[in-house]
């Protein structure tokens with residue numbers, strides 16, 4: 301890969317990470333605790349490897365999965381697996397780079413037309429305030445919220461779609477980062493890592509069991525429960541769930557290569573890490 305493309309990819313993920321940890325300091329604390337533990341095994345380890353980074357959006361042509369994915373395709377990523385979430389009314393695609401030390405990117409979009417006029421008018425209002433030129437800049441991926449949002453509308457949206465409410469409140473930014481358990485040297489498996497995170501005082505999402513997926517499905521995932529953050533709305537400051545931190549372990553396929561896809565049933569439960577009710 302050209303040095304220039306490599307630098308642009310790293311700058312892009314650094315920007316997403318800086319935004320993500322700024323409003324989810326818990327993720328940075330967990331990252332540092334795991335990194336310290338890794339260094340007890342190998343002091344030369346300088347960073348943890350990400351399995352994937354997840355982004356959320358709406359299915360309008362100008363800002364859907366493919367519009368956001370274009371930023372990654374331009375940097376050498378390829379569109380790979382597609383996923384459908386019937387109940388949550390979401391569609392997702394993942395993007396992969398041939399350099400397997402680079403995170404996969406999981407982008408989902410809300411299927412707007414399947415929702416009520418309330419959700420549709422919110423999406424239109426958001427869309428009307430964003431130009432295509434803005435979306436075509438990579439910095440759109442961490443542009444946060446540019447519109448006025450009220451807590452009253454947030455609560456109405458929540459009743460219909462936690463996902464719609466999240467994007468309305470937080471805007472465009474990374475929903476979560478995911479540590480690659482395969483690359484860890486001081487933890488032998490996901491249960492051991494989960495035990496470490498729990499012992500440090502962080503709650504895990506137990507929707508669908510603490511570990512989603514099985515070795516037979518070639519992917520196991522777990523995640524923290526989203527940390528609450530104080531967010532400014534037009535009708536006051538309110539505390540709402542922000543983002544979670546995920547951990548993933550992949551298993552080899554028949555050809556010996558690690559499986560690189562996602563399991564829709566597991567991702568469905570992982571989405572619930574940002575649920576207000578948990």
Ligand code: NI
Pocket residue numbers: 352354406476478546570
């Ligand atoms: Ni994920």
